[in-house]
Amino acid sequence: MNFRLKSGFYMHISETQWYNLCSLRVGLGQVRLYEPENLVALREILQEIDSPPLIVARGSNLIGADNLTIMPVLRLPKSSEFAVVEQLDVCTFRLGAALGLLEAARILAARGCGGLAPLAGIPGSLGGALAMNAGANGQEISSLVREMRGWDLRLDRPWHWFREQGGWGYRQSPIAKDVLILEAVLELYPVQTEDETALILAELNRRSLTNPKGASAGSVFRNPSPGNPAGRLLEQAGCKGLSHGSFQVSQKHANWIINVGGKPGKAEDCRLLVNDMKKRVLDQSGLRLHCEWKWADDA
Ligand SMILES: Cc1cc2nc3c(=O)[nH]c(=O)nc-3n(C[C@H](O)[C@H](O)[C@H](O)COP(=O)(O)OP(=O)(O)OC[C@H]3O[C@@H](n4cnc5c(N)ncnc54)[C@H](O)[C@@H]3O)c2cc1C
Numbered sequence: 001m002n003f004r005l006k007s008g009f010y011m012h013i014s015e016t017q018w019y020n021l022c023s024l025r026v027g028l029g030q031v032r033l034y035e036p037e038n039l040v041a042l043r044e045i046l047q048e049i050d051s052p053p054l055i056v057a058r059g060s061n062l063i064g065a066d067n068l069t070i071m072p073v074l075r076l077p078k079s080s081e082f083a084v085v086e087q088l089d090v091c092t093f094r095l096g097a098a099l100g101l102l103e104a105a106r107i108l109a110a111r112g113c114g115g116l117a118p119l120a121g122i123p124g125s126l127g128g129a130l131a132m133n134a135g136a137n138g139q140e141i142s143s144l145v146r147e148m149r150g151w152d153l154r155l156d157r158p159w160h161w162f163r164e165q166g167g168w169g170y171r172q173s174p175i176a177k178d179v180l181i182l183e184a185v186l187e188l189y190p191v192q193t194e195d196e197t198a199l200i201l202a203e204l205n206r207r208s209l210t211n212p213k214g215a216s217a218g219s220v221f222r223n224p225s226p227g228n229p230a231g232r233l234l235e236q237a238g239c240k241g242l243s244h245g246s247f248q249v250s251q252k253h254a255n256w257i258i259n260v261g262g263k264p265g266k267a268e269d270c271r272l273l274v275n276d277m278k279k280r281v282l283d284q285s286g287l288r289l290h291c292e293w294k295w296a297d298d299a
Pocket of ligand 1: 135
């Protein structure tokens with residue numbers, strides 16, 4: 001439902017279950033979802049709630065919870081303020097965090113700017129890609145980022161990051177806890193629109209052939225090192241086909257969990273399966289795997 005705030009701006013507030021916000025369809029707990037029209041509305045709502053809400057975007061790397069009390073959750077809607085596309089220079093753009101990564105890649109390609117095609121098949125928003133330092137085909141989003149602007153939800157003040165500050169790592173970003181990214185400045189390079197569009201399409205086709213089918217949250221564990229993929233270790237440890245509740249390790253890719261049937265599943269079952277996979281690899285190879293996903297319970 002849309003609420004008109006004292007400021008005159010709107011906030012959409014709804015109640016739903018975690019599984020409706022997560023691509024893996026996981027988490028039976030209830031959430032109160034806040035979707036502010038703009039930053040003024042967001043700041044007004046921050047005054048009303050006790051602790052910062054958990055940030056969710058497209059939920060393609062987020063595992064919901066089975067919480068018994070309602071959790072406050074914040075999502076940027078695709079309003080004009082949060083999905084801005086502004087050209088600052090030939091191939092330098094200010095982009096809103098609520099834009100989809102694929103959408104951003106297509107918009108920039110249409111304007112003759114390239115660099116996002118290798119990442120275009122990663123599901124989710126630009127904000128989520130920045131928070132996770134999403135990567136594919138040997139490239140990470142961090143290589144394109146010049147600046148980020150956000151809002152510190154705990155301190156209720158602006159947050160900025162500039163390239164010189166660094167802080168990126170493998171699936172790690174310099175974004176501090178409780179900072180909501182609002183926008184980023186990306187630097188791309190000139191391309192022919194048709195060439196870049198063809199690269200995007202090729203990447204989407206490659207993924208449709210290689211990614212296991214069904215509801216998922218992408219790879220479960222980080223690769224311990226470049227030459228040592230987690231998938232191989234998990235396969236050697238006999239993880240393919242293991243299951244708990246609605247969740248099963250894919251037969252195609254041992255570092256991938258599918259929600260079989262796509263029905264709502266308990267976060268507890270998902271956690272049991274992940275822990276089982278981890279233990280088997282530890283027992284078999286002595287290596288401790290680290291989960292790539294973000295868990296609502298751990299936030
Ligand atoms: C089929 C499939 C394939 C995938 N392939 C890849 C891949 O090749 N490479 C890869 O890196 N990942 C991959 N992923 C994982 C996932 O798509 C990425 O991590 C993606 O960038 C997450 O974006 P999201 O918008 O869904 O974020 P969410 O899953 O909603 O959120 C992820 C994290 O980012 C935080 N976050 C989201 N938005 C913001 C914001 N605006 N400000 C601050 N924090 C924010 C959330 O709090 C959460 O901690 C895949 C997932 C699936 C389902």
